[in-house]
Structure formats: C-alpha cells, structure tokens
Amino acid sequence: MNHLTEEQLVLYYYGEGDGSPSVREHLDGCEQCRAEYANLQRVLNVVDSLPVPERDATYGAQVWRRLQPDLRHKPARLFLWPARHWAAAAVAASLLVAAFLAGRYYPKAQPQQTANAGQVRERILLVAVGDHLERSQMVLVELVNARPGQPLDFASERERAGDLVAENRLYRQTALRTGDSRVASVLDELEPVLLDIAHSPGRLSPEQVEELRQRIEGDGILFKVRVLGSTVRHREEKTAPAAGQKTL
C-alpha cells in the first residue's frame, strides 16, 4: 500500500488538494497515515496559537500621526518636476554641501555662535539628505511596483537617477567627513543601484524590469532608504529651532 506523502498531507491540511476524495479515504483506512496526519495537526496547531501582541483601539490614530509628515511630500509632485528642476536640485546640493563643509572646517566665530551655526548647518544637511532619500525612494518604488510581465517606459526615471547619483556621491562624502557612518553606509549601497538605473535603457523589457526589481529587493535597499529617511526626518525635527528661538 502506498502511503500519503508529507506534501499530500500538508495540502490536505490547508484544503489545497485537488478536490478528489482519495486522501480522505486513505486516511480513513490507514492508521499509519492517520497518526502522521495527527502529528502534523498538533505541530501546526501549536504554531497557530503563537501569541501576537495586541494593539489597542487608538493604534490607527497613532499610525496616522506618524505617517502624516511623510504624506506631506507628495510623490506625484516630485515626479512632475521638469528635468531642469532636477538638474537645479543637483546644483543646489553641490552648493549646500560646499557651504556646509566651509562652515564646518573654517570656524572663526565665538563658541555660542559656533554651536548655533553648527545646529543650523546640521539641520540644512539633514533636510537635503532627507529630500534626496525621498526622491531616490520614488525612483525605486516606481520600479518595484511596475506591472509584472510588461515593458516599462523608464526614460524620465533614468534621467532622475542620473541626477541622484551625483547628489548621492556628494552627500556620501559629506557624511563620511562628518563621521555619520549610518548615512554614509546606506548612501554607499544606494549609489550602485542608482547607477544601474541611470545606465538602463529608456524602455525596459519585462526581463529587465524583473532584473532591476530583484536587484532592489535582493539588496533590501528600498527598505534601508525608507528607514534612513524616517530617521533623518526625525533628527531634522529634533534639530529644528524651538518656537520663538532666533534663527538665521
């Protein structure tokens, strides 16, 4: 007598069989398979009751509060940016980094002024890096969520990725100089992905979309960018001047 395979038992447990009565009939008549199936049930019942911490009724409102600042940066608006605005963003990034470094490495002011100026510089840089991560994320998301099995017109994202590569390099070098290893590390991982996208054809075949998607998902880069983006925004809020405090 041929006994049921583990695969058949698992499919039967989940109601995924082919619908024929053969497994049920076999179990009715075979003590060995019945015992095997009972063992499987016991194990999966234990797994089934693994505890999950509960969230109370206010959880949705908490999620919304955390989510709101991110929703202010509407992606649609970013994607509608004309190419010249993206180029301008890259130039602005260069100037910003240069200004940041100039301020950092040529301190001439009094200690109190230096502390304030340092905070302002840090905040400016955080805002810029946060924005850069946001725009990088948009490009990655567009690829990851492309319809499977269909070609993708990708010319504008490719162009944006080219601009982002230049910015990314600047921010990474700045982060390294300022000892912000976490930011530097994520930007270091992001750069080759952006480069790949920047060097891709304007119209991607389904295979090319899949290849890039796997690259992004395999590296987990989208998630890292997202998490770092949140962290940077959080740091940015912490360095924001309190109400009434004098700013530049």
Place this chain on the structure above:
Amino acid sequence: MELTDSVAVAQARAGDSGAFRVLVERHSRNLFRLAYRMTGHQEDAEDVVQETFLRAYRQLSKFDERASFGTWLYRIAANCSLDLIRVRKRRGEHQEAAPEEGAPDPIQSLPDGAPTPDRLAMSGEVERKVADVLDGLSAMERTAFVLRHYEGMCIEDIGRTLGVQPNAAKHSIFRAVQKLRRALEPLVTAS
C-alpha cells in the same frame, strides 16, 4: 454614516487626506498583526505598517477599484516584510528571538489537561522554539508560510502576491512546515 473602503479610496485619490486617514485607522491593527507574524518583532512590525501605508498612498492611482483595498494592503505589507526580513538576515540581526510577553500560551491551548508545572515549563520552551524556527526560515519561506497558515491565502494568490510561480510558493510552504515539524514534533509529543 461610515465610509466604505471604496468610497474612502476614491476620496483619497481626489486629495482628501481625511479619507486616507479613515483607511489608516481602519486597517492598522490587522496590518500590525500580519507584520508581526511576518517579522516576529514589534518594532519591525511597526516599521512595516508605516511603510505599507506610505507605499499605498503613493500607489493609490494604480489601485484597481474592483479589488479589495484590504487585500491590496496585505500584499504591500507582505512585500515590505519580505524586504525587511531579507535585510535583517543579510545583517545577521535578530538571530535570538525572545518570546513576547503578555500573550496567550500555545501549549495551554492544546486540547486536554490542566496546566501542570511540567506543562508550563514546556510551554515556554515550545514558544521559544516556534519563534526560533520561524526566525530561521528563509524570507520567502516565512512570508509564504504566514500568508498560507495565518492569513488563509491560497497558494496561487501567495505566488501572485510575492511575484513567484505557485509551485515556488508551494515549496516554500512545504519547507517551512518540514522545518517546523522537525523542531517541534518532539516537544509537542512530549507535552
């Protein structure tokens, strides 16, 4: 009158953030439950919930109104979790899973028997073991298993959700079940 999901989605698409808020508040707890089972860690689950809504917001225009919004969110959350588990595994994080507190005990929910000291000791061991085995699964195995076992999603839908062939999804589930059985059967039988 309470907004249905489809009306809220239509209003959110038209720029009504209040309507999106309704969707967030309605689906957050279920998404957290799914994300926790996927990741096994509360903070990671919180991140997944956040990321899921962010992706959903940005992709609202691509949502097919004939589909269920909840199912669509689940798909996004499953992929966010998959991304996160892969990152964690690559970094070698969360190797030692600690059991979460304040939740029902798996062994106590087994049929027969009042809790004896032996059973109680065994229950903690089983709970740790289940968490360890789930943490030891590959990202694909864990995601496919959670979707099938806890969420009741059929294998074909799991394949579609995770962007793999149904056969690949099925084998991921088998491998997960095999690993769970190898690790848990001696303990469950002993209890």
